[in-house]
Amino acid sequence: MGLQDxxxxxxxxxxxxxxxxxxxxxxxxxxxxDGTTSSSSGKQKLWDLYETLNPDFRxxxxxxxxxxxxxxxxxxxxxxxxxxxxxxxxxxxxxWKDIYEANKDKIKNPDLIQPGWELKIPKK
Numbered sequence: 866m867g868l869q870d871x872x873x874x875x876x877x878x879x880x881x882x883x884x885x886x887x888x889x890x891x892x893x894x895x896x897x898x899d900g901t902t903s904s905s906s907g908k909q910k911l912w913d914l915y916e917t918l919n920p921d922f923r924x925x926x927x928x929x930x931x932x933x934x935x936x937x938x939x940x941x942x943x944x945x946x947x948x949x950x951x952x953x954x955x956x957x958x959x960x961w962k963d964i965y966e967a968n969k970d971k972i973k974n975p976d977l978i979q980p981g982w983e984l985k986i987p988k989k
Contacts, residue, residue: 868896882907901929907937939986943978963987
């Protein structure tokens with residue numbers, strides 16, 4: 866089975882979700898998927914799907930290089946086990962305090978966030 870077959874669901878979802886400038890290429894045993902999503906939640910959806918196809922990211926046979934369209938609002942959907950520090954690590958240059966400050970309308974206690982919440986991710 867080729868890598869494009871292995872990750873067919875991921876490629877199909879990227880196409881269906883309208884990832885622009887989508888490029889899929891295989892080189893030296895690694896599948897590269899590049900493109901631009903319209904939102905951070907669209908990007909997260911593809912990463913979540915990738916994790917279901919390759920739990921713990923052990924295979925090291927895919928590079929998923931997705932950017933978010935300029936001007937698109939960044940959001941993040943809280944998952945079980947998340948905390949603000951863990952979320953901030955996904956966004957270089959941000960701290961948990963930055964995310965907390967951007968979401969004070971929703972977050973009353975920074976130690977208590979709920980799965981399913983859509984958090985705004987501030988630009989740095």
